[in-house]
Amino acid sequence: MNPLRSLPKIDKLLDNHIFKDCNPALLAPLVKNAVKDVRKDILSGKATSYEEAALLDEILKTYLKILSPSLVPLINATGVIVHTNLGRSCLSHTLFERAKKTLSGYTNLEYDLEKGCRGERYAHVSYHLKALLGVEDVLVVNNNAAAVFLILNTFAPNKESIVSRGELVEIGGSFRVPDVMARSGTQLIEVGTTNKTRIDDYEAAINENTALLMKVHRSNFSIEGFSEEASMEEITLLAKKKGLLDYYDLGSGYIDTLPYGLSYAEPSLLRILAKSPSLVSFSGDKLLGGVQAGIIVGNKKLIKRLKSNQLLRMLRVDKLTLSLLEETTKAYLANETNLIPTLFLLNRSVTDLELIATHLQKQIGIEKCNIIHSQTFVGGGTLPNRPIPTVALQIEGDAKTLERQFRQEGLIGRIESDFFLLDLRALLPESEDELIKCCKRVLGC
CATH class of the missing domain: 3.90.1150.180 (Aspartate Aminotransferase, domain 1)
Structure with a gap:
């Protein structure tokens, strides 16, 4: 007897009691594919028959796997x-519950309650971040890589951006600063050497096509021994002297004092911002202890120009990110840092x-x-x-x-x-x- 004739009809399999709680729209293509695979195995000689019970069991396993979450708690x-592989900073249950009240319904994400007209989504978290950091203005995008790209694309397209050779870093996922700079449209100008870069190196490289002096925090590796680097304060002073923009890609950074002597090894956001750099960007989900976000702080006029860049539409964050970041920021302001798991x-x-x-x-x-x-x-x-x-x-x-x-x-x-x-x-x-x-x-x- 031809084994193909023993293959069950699709309708018969779909009506089996084992699938009584399954969604037919999801189940039907799984059944069809399973029967097709059995037919292929028989025609190729890999199989001479099949067991219906085993086939049904395999289909149900596939169905349940599709409906099972891929992201699971660990x-x-x-x-x-x-x-990084386990999701970076954890979110506080308490802060999440506070945010959930806003997230579970409609909200004034882009609605001005005083004027009764369209508002700005960034105003909410900006209000608290400005109070926390003492900066003129704030812009939040989806991660710090996006912040780097947006800043360079806004202020230095077809212009030169000067960076130390010792700061051309690569972070996880093959994210390389030189590659991002190239994509943004700016021209990278390397100065100094791998282990030594002085402020004079920056100044010597400035010409009429220079737009930006950039410093990148080497957050995931260190250079020790015979080494030297220009401080952000020096870069800021030089940029102001030459009428250029200075920008610090901080990446991480912290607000509270860190234990175990770590405060001496990592840049403090508040100390850096006290020197009035034009722009600084950092991550929301590293030492800040919040959600993934790229936070840009600095000069109000510069932030306004960033907001007018059409690319911002592609990099903007949703109400989930803004609400959770707002609660994290409020925890700092209320001296509730014990609620931040990191x-x-x-x-x-x-x-x-x-x-x-x-x-x-x-x-x-x-x-x-x-x-x-x-x-x-x-x-x-x-x-x-x-x-x-x-x-x-x-x-x-x-x-x-x-x-x-x-x-x-x-x-x-x-x-x-x-x-x-x-x-x-x-x-x-x-x-x-x-x-x-x-x-x-x-x-x-």
Whole structure:
């Protein structure tokens, strides 16, 4: 008998009771494709028959997989607080609930309640950021790379932008400053050397086609030893002297004092802005501890020109980003930085981590893990070569096997010296109980 004749009709499969709760519009093409694949296997000789129960089961698995979320919650036990692969900065439940009241309905995103006419979407978060940072004006775009592009495209198209050779950085995802500058329409002029660039190098390169003096913060690597760089203050003074624009691509930066001596290793936003640079841009989801955004601050007239660039329409942020960023900014203003997870996790003392480790060890089983002291990093392309102290649970067993087993449970740890560690530096308090459950499932305790 020809095995093709035994293939069921599409309608018969669709009517099977196993699919009674499925959406027919999504299910029908899956059934058709499954039958087509079986037919192809029979014709090619890969199969001589099929089992209907197995076919139905495979179709249902595909259906459920499509409806399952691709983004899933994870427990971060890597020790890296601003983990780029795990979503960078976490959002506070409290701040999210505050924003949700605005996000769940209509809002005055672009409506002026006083005048009864169209308003500006950037006015909301700008009001709070100006109060926090003491700047003339603010513009928010979807990330800092977009901020770099918009600034260069607005002020230096077909003109020259001067940058130190030692600051032509590449960050994650192959984002390279020289490539972005080229795309923006400006002409890159490199000055100085990899390890030494002085303010005189900038001045010597200025000509009638120069539009902008740019400084880029080397946030994800460091140059040590025989090195020198021009400060942003020097660049700002030179730009004003020559009638040019000065711009600092800060990338990260922080507002509150950082613990463990990190304040000396990372530029302070407030200290930089006190020197009145023309424009500064930085990320909303690194050390600021908010959502992904590129925040541009500085001279009001310059911000106005940025707002008139037609490219802004492609780079603008929605009410979700603006509302969450506004709540983060208000937390700084209200001295509620403990509600910002990035700062809360970073400021936890080693003693606090030891107490957490002791509690977890008792719950998991002392014979299954040891408490150790180690070092970790903030992450997010910030503070390279600046380790911070941490405490971890060292799990007994083959490190690679444990890493895989815990990862399959949604718990991401790290391997150090051939041991699998659950680092507690970046562990959110609400994740502690789930970590215990994961350990018991994996370790059988």
